[in-house]
Amino acid sequence: MNTVGFIGLGIMGGPMAANLVRAGYSVTGYDLAPGGVERLREAGGNAGGGVAEIVREADVLITMLPDSPQVEEVVLTPGGVLEHAKPGLLYIDMSTIRPDTSRRVAQAGAALGVRVLDAPVSGGEKGAIDGTLSIMVGGAADDFAAARQVLEVLGTTIVHVGPSGAGQTVKAANQLVVGGIYALVAEAIVLLEASEVDPRKGLDVLAGGLAGSRILDLKRETMIKREFRPGFRVDLHHKDMGIALAAAREAGVALPVTGLIAQLIAAARAQGHGSLDHSALLKVIERINR
């Protein structure tokens, strides 16, 4: 389990692969953009010659890709991961994608003897660099046990939450709660300011009581100052809300608040704030009122 293939060396995947090199793994990477591979080499990893080569030589394969269609293309199409995988490969998809796509990938893998885990993360670029991600893992218990050592290089909270797709479902639940709390804090700020109450004092009280949250702790000061440097971009949260609604549709449940929050985040994007931090949801609630 010493040879790791890593496909997708972007903002998240790049530092994650570098951490694996640092931990002693032999990492061969691949990315459509040449910069990612270059940085991996500088960190001590190897440049892979393509998906086929990387997959054939890997004991563990990790993908970190933007969305469901990219995972489908890299993994399921002819010439992709599964076509070249040797039986017994442990394949960990750490992308945030739709749970039903994760399940399809896992089933296709199982038919070929490939062990597949879905393992989306939270914690952002900083967590990727520091190796302090939270990792939600779906798949078989055995495969989770086999992957644990590798995952512990990448994150500090690593939880096996259920069968294939379960990691994605938990990530979707996480994102709907996060998006919703931003909207609520935004409405609180708008109400306080319109009532000529100092929002700093008001949110201090909220943070100390039952309304308290990690978001209030970490973001209330920057939200009050309207500083929206990412952090986690609105565009990505917009993508994730699409996944959350798709997950709900797939599971056959209706989530009314999530349905509304998804549109407010879509509004942040429509207003041109896609590259700002997701706390910029405050700008949407403000704009509704101006």
Added chain:
Amino acid sequence: MNTVGFIGLGIMGGPMAANLVRAGYSVTGYDLAPGGVERLREAGGNAGGGVAEIVREADVLITMLPDSPQVEEVVLTPGGVLEHAKPGLLYIDMSTIRPDTSRRVAQAGAALGVRVLDAPVSGGEKGAIDGTLSIMVGGAADDFAAARQVLEVLGTTIVHVGPSGAGQTVKAANQLVVGGIYALVAEAIVLLEASEVDPRKGLDVLAGGLAGSRILDLKRETMIKREFRPGFRVDLHHKDMGIALAAAREAGVALPVTGLIAQLIAAARAQGHGSLDHSALLKVIERINR
């Protein structure tokens, strides 16, 4: 400042008045229901002969009443608090009511030389008994300074958040955030369970990351078990959402998520869960799906 009049000796007001007795204040109380006065006497307080008598003798008057109409009646109508108040009285209304009512009471008081603070609390019955309430105070800085000693008997977090009505506005903001987080956690649970993911494991992950909140910390276990003993009753939260929407209307702002959450809490009540803990919002999200 040693003589305290206390009107409203219910679930919250009763133990608050008793705490003041214990701290050495001479407390005279009044309540429409005889039980409250009786308990105050047992705790060492005095039974007041009516609003007029209590108000005339008090250095500090505290009211803890159910809603805006009761405060208006006890304070503003003929025979009420303001008619009998001596100039200089420090009057602290600790009820949760509409900010505009608090402002009207403060203005009417000011015209008579009565110093009025709005000082709603959070922390529930337990906080009232233990003297650990959070108290959000609106009014003049001088009056807040004068009231601090008394308030410190009742709570541990005591914040002067702005002019008259500001205490109520902060309380309204608190309640809209709390109601909203319950709805979000409920939607997360429903999504996880419908996807056959263990909600305990899923919420553990959420609690450890950016989705983390006091509510997840304190209530996720009871919500998963469907234990809804109050705590803070749905009926009261329904009242408070009415106040939040009235405060938004008064301030001239639109709060779309709050507008939806208010209806979901109204649904909890319509479904007969008014006496359950407000975390029973989970029952509403479940019922939408069955």
Added chain:
Amino acid sequence: MNTVGFIGLGIMGGPMAANLVRAGYSVTGYDLAPGGVERLREAGGNAGGGVAEIVREADVLITMLPDSPQVEEVVLTPGGVLEHAKPGLLYIDMSTIRPDTSRRVAQAGAALGVRVLDAPVSGGEKGAIDGTLSIMVGGAADDFAAARQVLEVLGTTIVHVGPSGAGQTVKAANQLVVGGIYALVAEAIVLLEASEVDPRKGLDVLAGGLAGSRILDLKRETMIKREFRPGFRVDLHHKDMGIALAAAREAGVALPVTGLIAQLIAAARAQGHGSLDHSALLKVIERINR
């Protein structure tokens, strides 16, 4: 039943009172603003010397006032309508107010032998001038029968919908549906335009099928052109949505879509469009997207 007192001679009440004069009634009017009384005199009516005088001499009393507090003040306070009413007076409140206020007025009237109907209208200024209002009447069947002749001067659709307050409830239901359809048509326009589909062609198709509505028939052209001359003002619809939510609260029901629509109309007002036609809800949906 020939002598009519008319309190409230504004945009709606003025032409309504004039229509009664034209139909042969002896009408004595009163309004806080002198212009309304002056116009009534020019139309052949009489200027009343105050509420007391008008009420004492009237067989039928009509009020057309802005909102619940004004009705409470004119009718219920000392010196108001009920204090001066002779038993048997037929009092028709045509204001749009909260159903529970209408019920309280009716009960207070009944105790004094005054027959009270709530009879809010729709049809706007044009309907008031042309005598083509729709009138929704709540109260006793006998009283409705007694009022019919007078009401037929004012409107063309006159329906007895139930006991006291029922007229207001139906008006509230009307307004929530109207507000909601505006929001839906606005979202349709925004979707069509953003997709580079000619909204005129698109809405023509909608108007001809199951999505068809009076609003699409009357307003789609002006909405597409962004012409928002009232018509019925956003400010008034905002007031009416407050009544609808209060009616729902009173009736113990949750109305999630209404809760959201009320906030979108509040947003139109917060954005400074209070004096525009309520079809300006389109500006809110547009602004969310810019």
Added chain:
Amino acid sequence: MNTVGFIGLGIMGGPMAANLVRAGYSVTGYDLAPGGVERLREAGGNAGGGVAEIVREADVLITMLPDSPQVEEVVLTPGGVLEHAKPGLLYIDMSTIRPDTSRRVAQAGAALGVRVLDAPVSGGEKGAIDGTLSIMVGGAADDFAAARQVLEVLGTTIVHVGPSGAGQTVKAANQLVVGGIYALVAEAIVLLEASEVDPRKGLDVLAGGLAGSRILDLKRETMIKREFRPGFRVDLHHKDMGIALAAAREAGVALPVTGLIAQLIAAARAQGHGSLDHSALLKVIERINR
């Protein structure tokens, strides 16, 4: 233009194909289920031997399929429509699918000289049988002109609304408005009934004024009686709301009311009402309140 291939002979496609036979076209049909083909033969049409054969012989090809994935499979995959189409074929997809899928099909067709129109319909099974559908057509003006004669057999309102995908966008706009009006009427009924107002009388008034709509005209009686025989099934409307949200996402716009309505329709399905008429949205609003 006399030979028509018709793929998808279900509840809608079956009677549409039969109408074309009756109008003198030579129709060859195909469906995965044998019953549809059998009925077409009885109506005077021909049974096709598969997609390839039908496409090769057709001047005009029509597809009427359940959703985007089926259209993609029948049209775009190897062995599908485009592989076998002769240049110049006029291909009319009358399925209700995502606008972006329609655009992709049109582009793929254009590259092969196939003229593609998207032409979703409204009017339901009855409209299909009677040949009275409304048909919203996206594509080139020439191609629309070429298709008009065939389409006039199937519908009475046939509108060219814009370029490829525009037909689907208009259909999506139609469905979001229809779903929303059902929700609004449902909330009106629940408010009226909870207020003990006869809903029949109340809705009669609404139907006669600005709140009037085709849905109130056609469905208020059955909604009040709780008769939910389809009509148009909840399951299909649920599918269509997914398309509307996907269309909004694709167009980069946020539609807050649509976001909420989509969840309420999802709730109807989650509650087991998928096979009922979409007016059964009333059951969702009722259940929220019980």
